[in-house]
Amino acid sequence: GDQPLSIQYAAGSMTGYLGSDIVEVRRISVNNQVCGFSDSEALLHAHMHADGILGLALQSNASDDVVPVFDNMISQHLVSQTLFSVYLSSNSQQGNEVLSGGIDSNYYTGQITWIPLTSATYWQIKMDSVTINGQTVACSDGCEAIIDN
Missing domain, CATH: 2.40.70.10 (Acid Proteases)
Known part of the structure; x- marks a missing residue:
C-alpha cells in the first residue's frame, strides 16, 4: 500500500x-x-x-x-x-x-x-562575504551558506 x-x-x-x-x-x-x-x-x-x-x-x-x-x-x-x-x-x-x-x-x-560543496547533506558552500552596492552587509569574515529557494 x-x-x-x-x-x-x-x-x-x-x-x-x-x-x-x-x-x-x-x-x-x-x-x-x-x-x-x-x-x-x-x-x-x-x-x-x-x-x-x-x-x-x-x-x-x-x-x-x-x-x-x-x-x-x-x-x-x-x-x-x-x-x-x-x-x-x-x-x-x-x-x-x-x-x-x-x-x-x-x-x-x-x-x-x-564552487565546491562543503557538506554532503545540503547544497552548502563557503562564502567570503555578502556585498550589496559595494557595502559588505553580512558574512564579513566568511561563512557557510546553503543555496536553497
Missing part, C-alpha cells in the same frame, strides 16, 4: 503519501519515480500557483530515503551531463527555469566559477 508521508519545510509543511509514477520534467520522463502525493499543505504552499514541488535535495537529505528525481535521471541515463542549472529571473513575467543535464548559455555571460 501507500506509505504515509509528513514533511516539515522551513516555511510550511505537507502531509500525504508516497507512491510512484512516471515524472516528466521538460520532456524527460523518469520511470518509477517515488513521489510525495499531497493530501494537505500548510497555508503557504496551498496558495502556490504550481502543480507541486520538485525536490532537488541531495540523496543524504531526501525525505524517507526516496531517491531524488535528478539522481534517477542520471541512473536511467536520461541526461547528457550529471549537473542541473537553475535560472532565477528578476522579471516575474519571464519566469524561472531548472535545466536538467546542462546549462543554457543564454542565461549568463562570462565564465562559470565552480
